[in-house]
Amino acid sequence: MIAIKPDFCDIDTSILEYNLEDYASSKARWCSGCGGHTILHNVQKLCKEEQLAPEKTVFVSGIGCSSRFPHYMKTYGFHGLHGRAFPVASGIKFRRPDLHVFVITGDGDCCSIGAGHWVHAIRYNMNMVALLFDNSVYGLTKKQTSPTSPLGTVTNTHPRGSVLPPINPIQATLGLPNVSFVAQSCDWKPAHLYATLQKAYHHPGLSFVRIVQRCPVFMRDVYEPILKDPEAITLLDHEDGILLEEKSKKSFRHIIDHDPSDLIKAREIAEIVKETTPIGLFYQNRTANKYDEYGAHNLGISTENRIEAIENLMDRFAV
Amino acid sequence: MIAIKPDFCDIDTSILEYNLEDYASSKARWCSGCGGHTILHNVQKLCKEEQLAPEKTVFVSGIGCSSRFPHYMKTYGFHGLHGRAFPVASGIKFRRPDLHVFVITGDGDCCSIGAGHWVHAIRYNMNMVALLFDNSVYGLTKKQTSPTSPLGTVTNTHPRGSVLPPINPIQATLGLPNVSFVAQSCDWKPAHLYATLQKAYHHPGLSFVRIVQRCPVFMRDVYEPILKDPEAITLLDHEDGILLEEKSKKSFRHIIDHDPSDLIKAREIAEIVKETTPIGLFYQNRTANKYDEYGAHNLGISTENRIEAIENLMDRFAV
Amino acid sequence: MQMDNSNLETEYSAISTLVKRKEINEGIVEIVSDSGEGAQKCGQSLGAISAKMGNGVWTVEIIPAEIQPPARSKAGASGIRVRMGSGKITNMGDYADLVIALNEQVLFGRIDQHAFKPGTQILIENKWANNDSEEIKSQYSEAINHFKELGYKVTEIPMEEECLKIVRDARKGKNMWVLGLLCNIYDRDLQIASDQIKYVFRKKDDKIIQSNLDLLLAGYAWAEENIQLHFRIPSVKSKDDFVVMNGNEAISLGIMAAGIEVCSMYPITPATSATHAMAEIMESAGGIIHQAEDEIAAIGFAIGASYAGKTAVTITSGPGIALKTEFIGLAAMSEIPLVIVDVQRGGPSTGLPTKVEQGDLLSVLYGAAGDAPKVILAISSIEECFHFMILARKLAETFRIPVFVLSDANLATGVQPFKRPKTNPDWFAPGVDQHPLPDDYKPYDWDPITGISERSIPGQKNGMYTLTGLAHDEFSNVAYDPAINQRASENRSKKLAAIQETLKKPKINGDDKGDLLLVGWGSTRGAIEEAVERARDKGASVSSLHLHFLSPLEPRLKEIFKNFKKVMTVEINYSDNPGTALITEDNRRYAQLAWYLRAQTLVDIDCYSNVYGQPLGPGRILKMLENKLGIKLVEEI
Amino acid sequence: MQMDNSNLETEYSAISTLVKRKEINEGIVEIVSDSGEGAQKCGQSLGAISAKMGNGVWTVEIIPAEIQPPARSKAGASGIRVRMGSGKITNMGDYADLVIALNEQVLFGRIDQHAFKPGTQILIENKWANNDSEEIKSQYSEAINHFKELGYKVTEIPMEEECLKIVRDARKGKNMWVLGLLCNIYDRDLQIASDQIKYVFRKKDDKIIQSNLDLLLAGYAWAEENIQLHFRIPSVKSKDDFVVMNGNEAISLGIMAAGIEVCSMYPITPATSATHAMAEIMESAGGIIHQAEDEIAAIGFAIGASYAGKTAVTITSGPGIALKTEFIGLAAMSEIPLVIVDVQRGGPSTGLPTKVEQGDLLSVLYGAAGDAPKVILAISSIEECFHFMILARKLAETFRIPVFVLSDANLATGVQPFKRPKTNPDWFAPGVDQHPLPDDYKPYDWDPITGISERSIPGQKNGMYTLTGLAHDEFSNVAYDPAINQRASENRSKKLAAIQETLKKPKINGDDKGDLLLVGWGSTRGAIEEAVERARDKGASVSSLHLHFLSPLEPRLKEIFKNFKKVMTVEINYSDNPGTALITEDNRRYAQLAWYLRAQTLVDIDCYSNVYGQPLGPGRILKMLENKLGIKLVEEI
Ligand SMILES: Cc1ncc(C[n+]2csc(CCOP(=O)(O)OP(=O)(O)O)c2C)c(N)n1
Ligand SMILES: Cc1ncc(C[n+]2csc(CCOP(=O)(O)OP(=O)(O)O)c2C)c(N)n1
Numbered sequence A, B: 001m002i003a004i005k006p007d008f009c010d011i012d013t014s015i016l017e018y019n020l021e022d023y024a025s026s027k028a029r030w031c032s033g034c035g036g037h038t039i040l041h042n043v044q045k046l047c048k049e050e051q052l053a054p055e056k057t058v059f060v061s062g063i064g065c066s067s068r069f070p071h072y073m074k075t076y077g078f079h080g081l082h083g084r085a086f087p088v089a090s091g092i093k094f095r096r097p098d099l100h101v102f103v104i105t106g107d108g109d110c111c112s113i114g115a116g117h118w119v120h121a122i123r124y125n126m127n128m129v130a131l132l133f134d135n136s137v138y139g140l141t142k143k144q145t146s147p148t149s150p151l152g153t154v155t156n157t158h159p160r161g162s163v164l165p166p167i168n169p170i171q172a173t174l175g176l177p178n179v180s181f182v183a184q185s186c187d188w189k190p191a192h193l194y195a196t197l198q199k200a201y202h203h204p205g206l207s208f209v210r211i212v213q214r215c216p217v218f219m220r221d222v223y224e225p226i227l228k229d230p231e232a233i234t235l236l237d238h239e240d241g242i243l244l245e246e247k248s249k250k251s252f253r254h255i256i257d258h259d260p261s262d263l264i265k266a267r268e269i270a271e272i273v274k275e276t277t278p279i280g281l282f283y284q285n286r287t288a289n290k291y292d293e294y295g296a297h298n299l300g301i302s303t304e305n306r307i308e309a310i311e312n313l314m315d316r317f318a319v
Numbered sequence C, D: 001m002q003m004d005n006s007n008l009e010t011e012y013s014a015i016s017t018l019v020k021r022k023e024i025n026e027g028i029v030e031i032v033s034d035s036g037e038g039a040q041k042c043g044q045s046l047g048a049i050s051a052k053m054g055n056g057v058w059t060v061e062i063i064p065a066e067i068q069p070p071a072r073s074k075a076g077a078s079g080i081r082v083r084m085g086s087g088k089i090t091n092m093g094d095y096a097d098l099v100i101a102l103n104e105q106v107l108f109g110r111i112d113q114h115a116f117k118p119g120t121q122i123l124i125e126n127k128w129a130n131n132d133s134e135e136i137k138s139q140y141s142e143a144i145n146h147f148k149e150l151g152y153k154v155t156e157i158p159m160e161e162e163c164l165k166i167v168r169d170a171r172k173g174k175n176m177w178v179l180g181l182l183c184n185i186y187d188r189d190l191q192i193a194s195d196q197i198k199y200v201f202r203k204k205d206d207k208i209i210q211s212n213l214d215l216l217l218a219g220y221a222w223a224e225e226n227i228q229l230h231f232r233i234p235s236v237k238s239k240d241d242f243v244v245m246n247g248n249e250a251i252s253l254g255i256m257a258a259g260i261e262v263c264s265m266y267p268i269t270p271a272t273s274a275t276h277a278m279a280e281i282m283e284s285a286g287g288i289i290h291q292a293e294d295e296i297a298a299i300g301f302a303i304g305a306s307y308a309g310k311t312a313v314t315i316t317s318g319p320g321i322a323l324k325t326e327f328i329g330l331a332a333m334s335e336i337p338l339v340i341v342d343v344q345r346g347g348p349s350t351g352l353p354t355k356v357e358q359g360d361l362l363s364v365l366y367g368a369a370g371d372a373p374k375v376i377l378a379i380s381s382i383e384e385c386f387h388f389m390i391l392a393r394k395l396a397e398t399f400r401i402p403v404f405v406l407s408d409a410n411l412a413t414g415v416q417p418f419k420r421p422k423t424n425p426d427w428f429a430p431g432v433d434q435h436p437l438p439d440d441y442k443p444y445d446w447d448p449i450t451g452i453s454e455r456s457i458p459g460q461k462n463g464m465y466t467l468t469g470l471a472h473d474e475f476s477n478v479a480y481d482p483a484i485n486q487r488a489s490e491n492r493s494k495k496l497a498a499i500q501e502t503l504k505k506p507k508i509n510g511d512d513k514g515d516l517l518l519v520g521w522g523s524t525r526g527a528i529e530e531a532v533e534r535a536r537d538k539g540a541s542v543s544s545l546h547l548h549f550l551s552p553l554e555p556r557l558k559e560i561f562k563n564f565k566k567v568m569t570v571e572i573n574y575s576d577n578p579g580t581a582l583i584t585e586d587n588r589r590y591a592q593l594a595w596y597l598r599a600q601t602l603v604d605i606d607c608y609s610n611v612y613g614q615p616l617g618p619g620r621i622l623k624m625l626e627n628k629l630g631i632k633l634v635e636e637i
């Protein structure tokens, strides 16, 4: 996301040196071993590396374990309603191109109650980073089935196992209009996660990043196989994709070369989730329409022009 | 949709001869030239051909011009809330495998306010036919932009032209889990429309049919080019697809052979909408999980068993 | 465009002096037709012309339920009512004095709605009399007889025939011929009329404008010769400038005048047309309309915009309010300034989408779970549609609170002239504050008396906090200590008391003591006050009070009520009729304001309300007063 | 499994006769720990054992806000309160008599919540005294001193040490050792206790069961020798069978007992656990739980299921109710039977998700736009959680109306024994009617008196109609004639009056006249009635009335109120405190039931309410009565 200085309000532009502490708020109240902790750390690192002014940065979330995220950042935060992070974030960004807006959402928050907003947020393609913390379960409410729970997952609402195949958030997103950035990573590959966050941050448009997240309390069985089996993850590699150092690449047994400009191919790869978990950049298009540019196009008109416009309209009704 | 006789209620199964009139209710109050009229006619024809008992047939809709549809059928109808046809229809079908359930929805109803339910209805894959009347506009409320309005469409909410590319309902649906039947037709090709309805009706699972619909009052400019230019429509042809008589096939300049079992290919074809309007069967999978089968699996247990189950549970809390 | 109408002018003056005219101080005209015949354009022009002449005017559209209803059908009646008077006109009135009908069928719907009275003049297109279809012919003649039986004065007029002398397609143009007819009947200034036509067709080419002018003159001339109805409505031309518009247009202007930059909406009747009025112009006024994917997203987006900058507005109607409920709770809880416009329609559920009801008061007051204090304003005139938007924005900003503005379908489409507001920069929201805040800044540093606290806007140094819908303390930290929730709730509630402190005791229309006080809110004001005045002229001891603040309530109401023997609300919403079987004092369900005032004041407030989906006419209210007070108030017709 | 515990038994009897015991008629115990230490399992077992022994019991869980809060933290307090008595126990009581603490930090939260009083016995794990970390050591000793200053009687106990004699990991097992300790202190029957342990661990293997039995005995023995606290709580073992469960479990059983086959929900605290209780068993009872994509879909699905067959239920809490509002309007408008369970939590907005509030009454009553009549029932005990589901289903079906059942977080997690219901087939919904209807069938053939009409279900010949949320007539045809909407609204409203007809004048707890009447609804019943009884014992002239029907209201309330000098509601929701600056009679915002009763009865009803997010204890209410009545009622502590 590139920060543009709006012309309608005066801002102190003196450059400061921000450290990690400048982004860390109260201790994260997630369970020990929760994937949230590593994600939080890497996001804070991103803020520091990019030297984002804390007062210019807003984390918007819904409701869920993951959505507690803003409370753990020392920036502006909006911990809103379940499933509604996208509309709020869009409203924030619409007239504030100068703000760095991040959306934090969970698999229930985004893919279940928030599904309609998800569809349209992709279409609006506003210049924000959206992080889907996908632990394949409803964590905060204590283990109910989520739309991304694998078929047969035993939960409190499906003690005999869930009965429907999971949504593939990557595939679903790739089917939407104006989609401009779709990537996947996981919380236990910090180097890859960080590189993904960076790529997402620099993308002009809505960067949708699904992060496979561990929930040791409720979902050990789901991620442990992936965690243990080095075959289980496939790295999407390309010069225009997520760039890793050679040594960290080494840790991957399966590597597919994938050009992120190829949407058709991206959808093909997104199908392989049944056998393996692909991580990397599926698709990027820098030129898609950005709704926030429309939102900002008439910022800061003068009081005179404003009065004139109103009076002109008033004339139409004059008698 | 195959009707199964439920074992929990007695039904008069005497077979009757139903004529078209048996399905026609009050005169349709749509504008003259509205695509709704031809769709209505072909649906009534389908009911007659399949001899659906009117009392066993339910049309469920949301709100919109299109959603007035149930009022024009002499069957059961549920003209519910804007965007909410899918949840209601799912609830109806869940424990009534014997009913023929049709969902009638509009592009605003399904793709805007109803988008979240649309995503999940595809995933539930219940044995129903869903008809999306896509006129690319909000008709009933008098010409506002819809998510399927082409970029730049001039409407009452976007007098300078809409600013976002439209949703491609076919592509979006093909990206969803458990998708089992996706077809497209248009109101002015009755033979193709009828054949599509028939195919959809006989599909076991949720048949999603997008019907490109004319709204002469508000959207002439959108469909007239397609209507006039014989190049503008491409027929998807395959022995497993929508079967047309040779003579009606003749009327198509562009014909693509497409095997509806090929999902990857289907998505590729769904991209060509920019150049032409493909009609036909994009994808079909008869074996996807059906949530209504789960819903019906324990229908009609005896009072004794019911009491026993409750008493067993009660025992757990006994002191 | 330029055209020479010097000769026109002489022509006008020539004609418009010949006939003798009866002076009346008001006239109610209806023009009823199939939709698409331009009846509304004709009536709006008549209204504008009359307003320009200095008459009081109220026009209201007659809208069918379908986009394109069947022609010549009862349900398809499309048209307009224009009430013109020498004084100020504040409502649609009761019965039409004169009706122009382009076919006979469309009148049946109006008759059901008690729009006419014996003696009403009906000028009807006569072409149906010799239509090719026998069915139509007989329908027509039967109807004409039926109308006469009902006591209407029917005059058959060769509108089609006359128009065809000027234009090839009479459908396009008949409305302007009718306008000419009416201009003659009511002695409208032809110069003003022709200017109006030029304005209405300003985007069309000269030929079209000219033919419409010709039609105007032709209709005028025809009436002069063939019609015995010639009236004059005295008017006082004020030196003030006036504007004429409907309520939704006034709301959209008000939004811009308030300096609101984001209007986030999802289309719904009857609210949408407000955004249509805006859409074209708002961008040049520095704002944008966002059409969201649904009502939930619409308010979420507005809340985001408010949180990050200037107070935004979302606009909807009943079904949309239901969907916004959860977010309204969040706005109240986290004290986000927000303006919510509710253009009420008939409920419950989808109800009567194009018809009026005041059915949302209690649902906006109590909609959200827990205690979610909000301000509720009720608009009672077209002019207020404009000014209340400015007030609402200020209240929302100052008190960090969601502010509801209640309008309804009657105001949305009702047209009335009002003094042209002079745009005042003080109305505009100040620029987004981006100055650093003190190190010890607290996002909810509640003032112990008023509960007010200063908000921080992203971009302000030291202002960082995480807004949350969870119970929270002064720092917006999640509350674990039970005392915090109680304290925070008290502070949010104090803001309402503080706002009430700023309000004056409301003024009473009529004496401030007497037999009966009528209490109203919203669009019924004009009709209630007119009825009260008419009743008082006949010696009834009745007054009325109209409330604009519904949360907080205006002060000292109990004190006011105590001075009347009886107090009752007049509302357009549902209440049980005490006469009905099984309805007792124990279970009677009162109209919404009555209910609310009973709880707050413990005064035994009765109510007169119904859900016919129509604006209340003064006559209906007068009839009710007649029964209540046992005085003859309505002259039989 | 089988195991020989003959020797155990003798052992028990051996021990359990040695000490002298003080007879008390009730005891309140709290077990507080970090989450995951099994405090709740320990307390639930103690409750079950006591219930089996014939004691009255109420247990309520102490739940932290996070899934896994930091260890040894104030906010992390996890545990349970158990109130045992010789008579019936209907609420959590006031101060704990005895507290088992597994660390000292978790007690601070409880202290903030006024859970203890001077003299409260605190038995605390002493291992922290010699922890490796200096910080912890000093935290511990400081806390101990602080507790003593507060007047608590602190006893340090080597729990860890003792448990390690039996198990390798004391974390797993300490809770059962504590159970043994408590069994000794309160003279619980060891045979019943060991059976309870066997039941609790029935899915575990014998080794685990045995070690837990050993821990039980060890704790018991240790207390025998080392603790001077030995009580006896007399009990009368009734011959009736009892069940012990929490309110959500009772609701889930009630749903099945009502023969409801579809429970459509979206997870939300504190409602979800009801569906957890059901999920496992419901399918074998012929029903299914549908977890929808959101609350809107959940109620839409339930409405579809009801429309097509048997009345369905949807269950949620405040934020979910907000989202269901629009569909509730449709259900009322189109007269679809439906049961909506609202397990209320702290609001507004996300509020206090795990805490109790009675904050949804007005929002369910008035939530939807227009007039949408619905039935509202309020549950006041665990037993009613079961029986009201059956009643709700019958009302919904008979009157074709949405029925709300209001529970709350206090009932959801509160555990109480009640007479075991004998499942009665008459409770079940009849099979789905598929018989043909007469040719002249009307879907809304409203009975002129009661407004009731017979619904048709898809599959019924001649029953075809199109249900709609638009205003409609008897045939469900869209209404164009204005009279129809009025008539239909009247008929929908009549149903409430008809239901009230079937209700009796409610019973009063205490004399039916006097100085003060307390009026309550929902989970506060036990506390209110206990307070009233205690006050009356001290000579106060106070009675109480508890309402179960809130829409329609129970009959003849005004008549009842008139017999008391003062009437006030006691509720757990927000109301302005008259003392506060700017709060006047003109603007005071009352508690929700008070508000509603004032409007209906015009009686000047006061209220006592707060939003601390905690169940009301009788002591709090007694203190309030003391102030109101000016009589000494609470003995100082
Ligand atoms: C309107 C509403 N419905 C339901 C809830 C209850 N709720 C809170 S979080 C949550 C789902 C959490 O799952 P997810 O989004 O995957 O987040 P996670 O906790 O797994 O990080 C639900 C159902 C709510 N707070 N609001
Ligand atoms: C909750 C709610 N929001 C908005 C509306 C207003 N409304 C009615 S139909 C409609 C959209 C119609 O568009 P579409 O679904 O494409 O149907 P069409 O009329 O084009 O057939 C809207 C916004 C409503 N009835 N309910």
Ligand code: SF4
Residues within 6 Å of the ligand: A029, A030, A031, A033, A034, A035, A036, A065, A066, A135, A139, A140, A214, A215, A216, A217, A218, D067, D068
């Ligand atoms: S429950 Fe799961 S997701 Fe939630 S904090 Fe704990 S580990 Fe993380």
Ligand code: SF4
Residues within 6 Å of the ligand: B029, B030, B031, B033, B034, B035, B036, B065, B066, B135, B139, B140, B214, B215, B216, B217, B218, C067, C068
């Ligand atoms: S407005 Fe368009 S969609 Fe609606 S009825 Fe008329 S033609 Fe059909």
Ligand SMILES: [Mg+2]
Residues within 6 Å of the ligand: A064, A106, A107, A108, A133, A134, A135, A136, A137, A138, A139, A146
């Ligand atoms: Mg999750």
Ligand SMILES: [Mg+2]
Residues within 6 Å of the ligand: B064, B106, B107, B108, B133, B134, B135, B136, B137, B138, B139, B146
């Ligand atoms: Mg449409």
